[in-house]
Amino acid sequence: MFAPLQNDTFLRACLRQPTPHTPIWLMRQAGRYLPEYCATRAKAGSFMGLATNVHYATEVTLQPLERYPLDAAILFSDILTVPDAMGLGLSFAQGEGPRFAHPLRDEAAIRALQAPDLEKLRYVFDAVTSIRRALNGRVPLIGFSGSPWTLACYMVEGAGSDDYRLVKGLLYSRPDLMHHILSVNADAVAAYLNAQIDAGAQAVMVFDSWGGVLADGAFQAFSLAYTRRVLAQLQRERDGQRIPAIVFTKGGGLWLDEIAASGADVVGLDWTVNLGRARERVGHQVALQGNLDPNVLFAPPDAVAEQARQVLDSFGAPQRDDGGWDGHIFNLGHGISQFTPPEHVSALVEAVHSHSIEWRKRSHTPRPR
Known part of the structure; x- marks a missing residue:
């Protein structure tokens, strides 16, 4: 169904296998910059x-x-497609972040919450298949979702927040309701990611x-307990190939x-x-x-190239x-950032590839006796 993969460096690195260079991709690499x-x-x-149109999602x-x-x-999609399919009414005003028309603010709404019909997310799965075909084996395709906790933050707050007082207030005053939201979210996210894998992620x-x-x-x-619940339900192999799972917790270095x-x-890592x-x-x-600022x-x-080299040096030789x-x-x-000069990204990618190749050459040089 899909072309053979020509560059599997990313997948090999995910599984801690030898690679000719350190692979690089960027969070929000398709975006306003x-x-x-x-x-x-x-x-x-x-x-x-843009996100719901298969042609445009493939293009960007x-x-x-x-x-x-x-x-x-x-x-190319958004982390909040799952709660949107639950009926919370996702929208994006120009120059603003995401907003839900029907946030979870009372017990009745929370108790009524259910995992969505995945057919409501068909546009995502169709985009995955379209992108995978358009890539024609050039590089692997990553699918994604927001975590159960991160989705819950938006679902309760109704938008982004500076203090998270609504969702944290619910967490501490009615942990039973919070656990219900997270349970529904975890099972929905697992099903959503598995459907992306079926579509070609x-x-x-x-x-x-x-x-x-x-x-x-x-x-x-x-947070972590429900991320674990997602991971425990994921397909980890498809067509004889391991499907790596990545978890990114911003501010999670402590744990x-x-x-x-x-x-x-x-x-x-942030x-x-x-x-x-x-x-x-x-x-x-x-x-x-990770994990360049x-x-x-x-x-x-x-300076971009020098900072990239410092990140690679910090990790050290992969072998x-x-x-x-x-x-x-x-x-x-x-x-x-949307304000990033595109030419600076060129310098970053070149530095990561060239310096990581040099690291591998040095690490294979016989040490003096």
């Missing part, structure tokens, strides 16, 4: 018009790959964007060891975490993804002294 994306969005008329997913030799594509990622706003203890009970034991193949020390902490349990991309290209490999996927520590 690219003029061609803005032109396509203008044709679509709105963000949701491939745009960054036309500019840069990235090692993976990520489905070759890896999946869970974005726990707001896990880091929780207190220790609350994170484990209300790195616990996230690494969640069942994920890859743990994404820019506050030292990559080398993180590698020591997780050992050979998981691959790591996105604001580095506002510096001149030479260990025992002959095994520790996987590293280069990425930003969060999504790329």
Whole structure:
């Protein structure tokens, strides 16, 4: 059904297998920093018009790959498609973030919450298949969803929040209701990601964007437990190929060891975490993804390249002294800013590829006796 994969570097790194260079892709790599994306969005008329149109979603997913030799594509969609399909009414006002018309504000609405009919998300699965075909084996395709906790934040708050007082108020005053939302979300997210895998996604990622706003203890009970529930239900093999699962918790460095034991193949790190020390902490349990500060991309290209080299040096040689490999996927520590100069991304990708190749040459040089 699909063309053979020509560049499997990303998938191999996810599984801690040898790679010729460190693969790189960027969170939000298809986005407003690219003029061609803005032109396509203008044709679509709105963000949701873009995301729900298979042709446009395919077009914008491939745009960054036309500019840069990235090692993976990520489905163009939104983390909030699942609660939208639950009937909460997702919209995006120009210049604003997502907003729900029907947030969960009373017990009756929460008790009535159910996993959505996946046919309401058919446009996502059709886009996955369309993108996979359009890639023609160039690089792997990543599918994704928001985590159960992150979805719940938007579902209760109704929009983004600075203090999360509504969702945290519910968590502490009625934990039973919070657990009900999270249970429904976890099962819905697992089914959603499995349907993306069936449609052609070759890896999946869970974005726990707001896990880091929780207190220790609350994170484990209300975020990590439900991410684990998602991972436990995922297909991990399709057509004889392993389907890697990535978990990214922004602000989750405190709980790195616990996230690494969640069942994920890859743990994404934000820019506050030292990559080398993180590698020591997780050992050979998981691959790591990250973790350049996105604001580095506002510096001149030479400085961007130097900072990229520092991230790679922090991780170190991927081949260990025992002959095994520790996987590293280069990425930003969060999504790329809409104000990023596109030419600075070129400098980043070139530096990651060239410097990581040099690392491999050095690590294979016989040591003097």
